[in-house]
Amino acid sequence: MMLKHAIKKSLIATSLIAASTVAYAAEVEVLHYWTSGGEAKSVAELKKIMEAKGVTWKDFAVAGGAGENATTALKARVIAGSPPTAAQIKGPAIQEWGQEGVLANIDSAATAGKWDSLLPKSVSSVMKYQGHYVAAPVNVHRVNWLWINPDVLKKAGAKTPTTWDEFFDAAEKIKKAGFVAVAHGGQPWQDATVFETVALGVGGADFYQKALVKLDQTALTSANMVKTFDTLGKIKTYIDKDSAGRDWNLATAMVINGKAGMQFMGDWAKGEFTTAGKQPGKDYLCVAAPGTDKSYTFNIDSIAMFKVKNPDSQKAQLTLATAIMSPEFQEVFNLNKGSIPVRPDIPRGKFDSCATKSMDDFAASSKANTLEPSMAHGMAVSSAAQGAMFDVIAKFMNSNMTSQAAVQALAKAAKTQ
Structure with missing residues (x-):
């Protein structure tokens, strides 16, 4: 691993910097991309x-x-021997950092807070490295949402879509009415978000698990994957020409402001609607993306703790971990962010209809075994494989690449270690 090689190479520099660094008592430096x-x-x-x-x-x-920029900044800090106290990392990346020997054990906070009994195993296992907690989970995001402006839908004479045929019928009507049908930002992670949602809608949870979690070559080269790219290619025709490089929240703003009808995005988008003072069911609709109502792709934000030498900093880390998992923070953070609490014991009273639907669907999908980690959001595969797959999807979105060529390229990219 390149990161491991770089860290080993910098061991001497690390000891010199660590020896000269003055740590401040009771301070946490938190690297994040919120x-x-x-x-x-x-x-x-x-x-x-x-x-x-x-x-x-x-x-x-x-x-x-x-979080690509944050990851780059984090690598630079760790290689230089001065990691932050904590950083926003998640999924397989937690294991990758654990292998470097740079993460701190926060079992004492987890034991005191009874995390093992509070958290679903699918969540707690991600927060541990070699059986020890090294990260605190912040929330659960659903990725496979479709956000809709109902006024645009009404003006276009379209109805809320539940199938891909209905989606394209609505998109065509919205486009003909003079609006942007699909608000999108042309960035690799956004392209991959739409791609994985389409894959789930076209092939179902079992296909998604085989293709985008297990990276099974048969599934990756199947007719379902060709159909996934065919569908993605059709969606592409309803995205405006100015989408290149657009940030996701600016795409959400297009839906909020009535310039666009629909957006595929995780439920962090709801935080933007909330900040704009919009009400679910009235000013905007949150519906499962076509064909994905019985499934749930998740993205769990978490804060991992890095090894620090100062005893006061170590205590501050445990205070931070405890604060993140506190009912007080779980409630207020997720009300603002659009996600749902990772703790199942948080009262639902203050949460809106989108959040309570997410809570219900998370529980139902967990029971039905259709709960799937998001490939696009770093929950399913290694960062190397994810990066290679992003490249293929982005190329498909920005060229005349055929579905068949994309399928072969994706299958090859999935082999990247």
């Missing part, structure tokens, strides 16, 4: 909780919706 409206509001609440506990919050925010 920078949009709803997200930033959520982080401010965590900062407030920490400061009330006598811990200074040093913000290390790195913009970029999928």
Whole structure:
């Protein structure tokens, strides 16, 4: 692994820097990429909780919706021997960092908070490295949502779609009415978000699991995968020409402002609607993407703790982990962010209809075994395989590449280690 090689190479530099670094008592430096409206509001609440506990919050925010920029910044800090106290990382990346020997054990906070009994095993296992907690889960996001502006739908004479045929019928009517049918940002992670949602809708949870989690070559080269790219190619025709490089929240703003009819995006998009003062069911609709009503692709945000030498910093880490899992923070963070609490014991009273549907669907999908980790959001495959697959999907979205060529390229990319 390139990261491991770089870290080993810098061991001497690490010891020199560590020896000369002055750590501040009771301070946490947190690297994260929660920078949009709803997200930033959520982080401010965590900062407030920490400061009330006598811990200074040093913000290390790195913009970029999928966290690529934050990951680059984190690698640079770890290689330089001065990791932040904590960082927003998730899924298989937690295991990758664990293998580098740089993550801190926070079992004492987990034991005191009874995390093992509170968290579903599918969640707790992701937060552990070699049986020990090294990260605290913040929330559960559903990825396979379709966000709709009902006024645009009404003006276009279209109805809320539940199937792909209905979706394209609605998209065509919206386009003919002079609106952008599909709000989208032409960034690799956004392209991959739409792709995996289409794959789930076209082939179902079993196909998704085989193709995008297990990276099974038969599934990756199947007729379902060809159909997935065919469907994605058709969606592409309803995206406006100015989408290249557009941030996801700006695409959401197009739906909020009535410039666009629909957007495929995880439920962090709801945080933008909430910040804009919009009400679900009235100003916007949240529906499962076509064909995915009985399934649930999830993305769990988490904060991993890095090894620090200062005893006060170590105590501050445990305070941070405890604060993240507190009912107080779980409620306020997820109300702002659009996600749902990772704790199942949080009262539902303050959560809106989109959130309660997400809670119900999460529980139902977990029971039906149709709960799937998001490939696009770093929950399913290694960062190397994910990056290679992103490249193929982005190329397909930005060229005249055929579905058959894309399928072969994706299957090859999935072999990347």
